[in-house]
Amino acid sequence: MTTVLLYTAGVVFFVGAILVSIGLHELGHMIPAKRFGGKVTQYFIGFGPTVWSKQVGETEYGVKAIPLGGYVKIVGMLPPGAEELAGPVEHDAQGNEVHKVRKSNTGLFTQLVSDARSAEYETITAADEDRLFYKMPPWKKIVVMAGGPSVNILIAFLLFWTVFSTYGDMSAASAEPAPGRPVVAEVSRCVIPYSEQRTDCREGDPDAPAFEAGLLPGDTITDFNGTAVTSWDQLRGLIRDNASGAAVIGFERDGQREVGRTSTTVELRPDDLTGEDETLTEVGFLGVSPEAELVVPTGGPLYTIERMGSLTVDTVQAIGTLPVKVFEVGQAIVGVEERQADSPVSIVGGGRIAGETASTTEVPGGDRAFSLLALVAGFNLFIGVFNFVPLLPLDGGHIAGAAWESVRRRLAWLRRRPDPGYVDVARMLPVAYGFGLVLMVMGVVLIIGDVVAPISLAG
Template sequence: MDALQYTIGFLIFFVGILISIGLHEVGHMVPAKKFGGKVTQYFIGFGPTVRSWQVGETEYGVKAIPLGGYVKIVGMLPPGAEDLADDVSIGADGQQVTRIRKSNTGMFTQLISDARAAEWELVGPEDSERLFYKMAWWKKVVVMAGGPSVNILIAFFLFWALFAIHGNDNDELVTTTLDEVQACIVPPDEAGRVCTADEIKNQPTPAFKAGLKVGDRIVSFNGVDATSWTQVQQLIRDNGNRRATIVVERDGDLKTITTKTTVTPRIIDEDADPEPVGFLGVRPSTEPATGGPIYTVQQMGGMTVDVLHALVTLPAKVLDVGKAIVGLQDRDPQGPVSIVGGGRLAGEVASHDGTTVGEKVVFFTVLLAGFNLFIGMFNFIPLLPLDGGHIASALWEAVRRGLARVRGRPDPGYVDAAKLLPVAYVVASALLVMGVVLIVGDLVVPVHLES
């Protein structure tokens, strides 16, 4: 394994993930600013600040731990009625000032109160009409859905480019080009074995006897233009033991070959016994299916189902990784990996001598697109602190206010996401634990390409 190539592959993938994270946060920041919200920070990473710079009212920067990112939108949490100080006070400059006092009645109440206080320390009198919680519910949805939507769009464009240029290796098309010309007729249950010299001499296949070659593309069969392998296969089976005129394209030229198909038992239905049908003795080649944006959307629809299943089973899969770390079982090569694991796989591909540059590009594209699709859908889970939790709160606000209008009741006001902070802390803790387990697993019992 070439250490330099491994490192380059790891870094390329890691930079790709950081760019994806950065664009995710842009997906939040741009609509927030467009709707008049105040964004005070845009950072890639967590922990100590490595470098930052101020542009207008927003501080942009990079932090030491590049495993995520965030944007700070002022006024995410509304002030709770129980936390308001004696109404308002007038500051030295004559401006009205709202003060949030900290409650000390119960652990969860204290957590909520502390969060509100920290939030409102950043709010000035001039920000009154720019607070996130005061936005219309649909604007909140757009802002919070912007991040994961960007990840899904990144996945879409990567897959589109891949399917249009290279094709989809998971959706192969059977062509009318020959990949194999069988030398002798063998029973269906012995398909694939090497023919003996006597078998080639005494029972050659019609294709071998007629001189068909690997790479020949069947253009027509008995005067019928070949449009698909399924059609050609049926024409051969229906021909029985009769004469067959086959036009093939070989090295750019058309060549007419005359032969006679034979009748031999073949497996038509996997659940049924072999049936006697016309037989030529060839196998077709396959190639990745290609397509444009509609094809890409269709393929991503199937991937979405797989991702949803992966999300449901994620806790159990992470537990399996934990068991593998302590030696209770082997690591599942098809199980989840962290960004570290993805980087290791990228490094292995980059340093693999038997892999062409094109194959490496395809692998990197699929890996990065897959991560973006997963990250995007993961963030739509309707639980705080994920984006989906904020979206769910905004949608509930819309439903609650709509029902109040229909029933002629007073406006219930904004949904107080702060009251869900205990749930958010539990979810965040669970995500942190799962992330640590996956990273440790990728260091101790990593998934390899050979697995």
């Protein structure tokens, strides 16, 4: 019963945290839009049927039934096409002038653009003319559209900072030999050439020197060829420098001093002890591994920025391979292959991971709490970076349009040519619809995959 409650609590926490993140993302758009004089008529979390809403001033705030995103409605996102402007001025029921857009266009894509413009301007009056989004200076448009994903990245930073500065960065954790005299954790039964990268002993493999010397796991090595040993790094250097020479090894076992005699063997091993350089060098080899402890690095804001830089690069690479990864999830759904542990997940999969994390009672509660924070931080980083992709309907598409508008206006000014006017992002709507459809299909595939072929922490 406790496990079920913890699992449910983990799912609820994760979903709630993502919904809060979505709400803050939309505030990142709405607040600067209003500050710059724009008109925001709707602020909603979720999609589909409205569950609750309230009108406050000129903005309707609400929640919709499907918690897979959110939106704010900023008036005048699309500029009217010059060739589509209506002739006579029309008026609404209150007598206000209404800006109309013709719908008479030929061609499927042209009609899509025309219909979108028409819907955009159905409720716009003359009083709104100076508050239309497309009329804002390019830098203001960029601030408004970058505000949302920037909030997600800020959330990720604050959460990662909290985790890294207290619990530590588990993704960068490493096993390092315990301080003090080396305690043997493992003794090799035989000598296996480094280049073969195997762990099983085969016929013809010579006995490892440590095995010949009688060393056992749990022994504490105290000296090597008469030199007192105080650390693993020191012992490792003595062994490597000994080449194929005789080795007298002093060690303690159950409080008793013992001595083992053997000869180290010469092996080709990496010369760089950090593992970054794989150049092989002939060195002495004994065949023991020391007891190690997990070292988890910690750090403040600068460390967090550095780590987020690396994580952002990984995220960009993941976005680049997203279609392939989603296709692999589709194969896992129909049973063609196993679901990969590094495959992308939807909010459903994230909820399952959060539930498993919260209900793993073998792990201390503090560790589970910090793992949940890191999970939410990772989702926010992905949402933020993904929304900067310069394609509509993502925020990055509008940012790219505003940036191009600024560039071409500056170029026109430098060349003393007429102002080219606003960039018509509506012309990219067919691409936006196509890309939006692709995103929807990928989302559905991931959700189904997270249900029928989920990723499990238990592997």
